Amino acid sequence: MSNYSPNLSLLFHALADPTRRAILARLAEAPARVTDLAGPTGLRLPTVMRHLAVLEEAGLLSTSKDGRTRTCALVPAALAPAQTWLDERRAAWEARLDRLEAFVTNATKEPEK
Numbered sequence: 001m002s003n004y005s006p007n008l009s010l011l012f013h014a015l016a017d018p019t020r021r022a023i024l025a026r027l028a029e030a031p032a033r034v035t036d037l038a039g040p041t042g043l044r045l046p047t048v049m050r051h052l053a054v055l056e057e058a059g060l061l062s063t064s065k066d067g068r069t070r071t072c073a074l075v076p077a078a079l080a081p082a083q084t085w086l087d088e089r090r091a092a093w094e095a096r097l098d099r100l101e102a103f104v105t106n107a108t109k110e111p112e113k
Contacts, residue, residue: 007059011082014058019043020051027061027074034063034070 014020023037038048052072055061059078064071 008081008085010058011060011078014054014060015082017051017054020055023048023051023055023072024060024074027072028076031071031073034072037072 015024019041022041026032026037026040034045034048034052037052038045041048043051052061052063056063060075061072062075064073
């Protein structure tokens, strides 16, 4: 497969969960402490930490620790492989649909007399 990124599966796996997408949406506003991210989810802290580990493994967030406080920040550039993959799929399907449109147009033309 062309331009295959080994991290692409990790990226799509991380994005597949609604809780992780909600965490990413929150981090898109500004970096946040883990406890601040856990609050709105209604999940226990260990569960949120597992979600954060998946996001960090996919490269979608980075964490820093200051004393006992762990802060998370979004890494937007990590979405580039997914965007590239989706763009390639879109281009392939648009080309197929263009060929189908041309075929249908040619097939439905009245024969010239």
